[in-house]
Amino acid sequence: MAMKLYFSSSSPFVRKVRIAAIELGLDDRIELIPTAVVPGKPNADYAREANPLRRVPALTTESGQVLYDSTVICEYLDDRAGGGRLIPQDxxxxxxxxxxxxxxxxxxxxxxxxxxxxxxxxxxxxxxxxxxxxxxxxxxxxxxxxxxxxxxxxxxxxxxxxxxxxxxxxxxxxxxxxxxxxxxxxxxxxxxxxxxxxxxxxxxxxxxx
Ligand SMILES: N[C@@H](CCC(=O)N[C@@H](CS)C(=O)NCC(=O)O)C(=O)O
Missing domain, CATH: 1.20.1050.10 (Glutathione S-transferase Yfyf (Class Pi); Chain A, domain 2)
Incomplete structure (x- = not known):
């Protein structure tokens, strides 16, 4: 099962995760799930399935765990790629x-x-x-x-x-x-x-x- 990234093409936070995934060579393991999130128009399905705060990005890992926000996801991807590549260990x-x-x-x-x-x-x-x-x-x-x-x-x-x-x-x-x-x-x-x-x-x- 591929990882799933709840995604909007205009979100800078989603873009940060996508760039990190490409730089780490993990982007081909991530499926993009277009997700509508607008303050004042609650997306109840997304709140229930992924992020109760109704913000993108969220990521479902290969084992089915849901992660957010963008910083946590980038830390996860860096770790998956061996660690210390985008967030140095030094x-x-x-x-x-x-x-x-x-x-x-x-x-x-x-x-x-x-x-x-x-x-x-x-x-x-x-x-x-x-x-x-x-x-x-x-x-x-x-x-x-x-x-x-x-x-x-x-x-x-x-x-x-x-x-x-x-x-x-x-x-x-x-x-x-x-x-x-x-x-x-x-x-x-x-x-x-x-x-x-x-x-x-x-x-x-x-x-x-
Ligand atoms: N701290 C969050 C911020 C995410 C965020 O604010 N995303 C915006 C899109 S750019 C959003 O989902 N807004 C919908 C809302 O706030 O209801 C992160 O880094 O992931």
């Missing part, structure tokens, strides 16, 4: 990678919340202070990566994948956001990173409606 690098991953993951969470705020919430109920605050978190994270470019050196790791996914999501959902202007070193790194087959094969797209 102590110093391990804590650095997990921390830069946590930062990029938090930036992704802000970017997805911004999408919900502007796409789902009726215009009259939007709160500009909250919107500006989410953008400020993204900007502040970008500044950190710009000032710590050493974390972007090879080999590829989970922190870099999460950052690549965030930048791809910004280009996808907020093409007017000129993040390259403020973060030229990150932009130069991303220009090369996004040419990897794992990123090219997983470019974000709107799910069919």
């Amino acid at each position: 102590r110093e690098r391990r804590w650095q990678v997990l921390t830069s991953h946590a930062l990029a993951q938090g930036m992704c969470e802000s970017a997805v919340l911004l999408r919900y705020e502007t796409w789902l919430r009726p215009e009259a109920q939007r709160w500009s202070v909250w919107i500006d605050d989410q953008w400020d978190k993204i900007d502040s994270g970008l500044k950190w990566f710009e000032e710590h470019e050493q974390v972007l050196r090879e080999p590829i790791d989970l922190g870099q994948i999460a950052l690549g996914v965030l930048l791809g999501y910004l280009d996808f959902r907020s093409p007017d956001k000129d993040w390259r202007q403020d973060a030229p070193k990150v932009a130069a790194w991303y220009g090369t990173f996004c040419e990897r087959p794992s990123l090219r094969e997983t470019e974000p797209a709107n799910p069919p409606s």
Whole structure:
């Protein structure tokens, strides 16, 4: 039995898992299950069968265990592939990678919340202070990566994948956001990173409606 990944083509968190699977050589053992998850439209079947929080991704392993969220799934896949490949075992690098991953993951969470705020919430109920605050978190994270470019050196790791996914999501959902202007070193790194087959094969797209 193949592993099953509950999947949406627009989700940066799903994309992170798919990139990790490709980089680890495990993608051909994963079947993608398109899954509709929108706040305010509860998908009760998915909540019962997979993730009670109704968020993607979730992964059913070959033995039938259900795992979430994206970080747990990436840790599982890394372990399945022998361990220490995307999340290093070497102590110093391990804590650095997990921390830069946590930062990029938090930036992704802000970017997805911004999408919900502007796409789902009726215009009259939007709160500009909250919107500006989410953008400020993204900007502040970008500044950190710009000032710590050493974390972007090879080999590829989970922190870099999460950052690549965030930048791809910004280009996808907020093409007017000129993040390259403020973060030229990150932009130069991303220009090369996004040419990897794992990123090219997983470019974000709107799910069919
Ligand atoms: N911390 C979770 C976040 C997952 C998440 O927020 N996914 C979004 C799609 S991009 C979702 O399923 N949203 C539906 C909802 O929040 O109801 C992870 O890393 O997997």
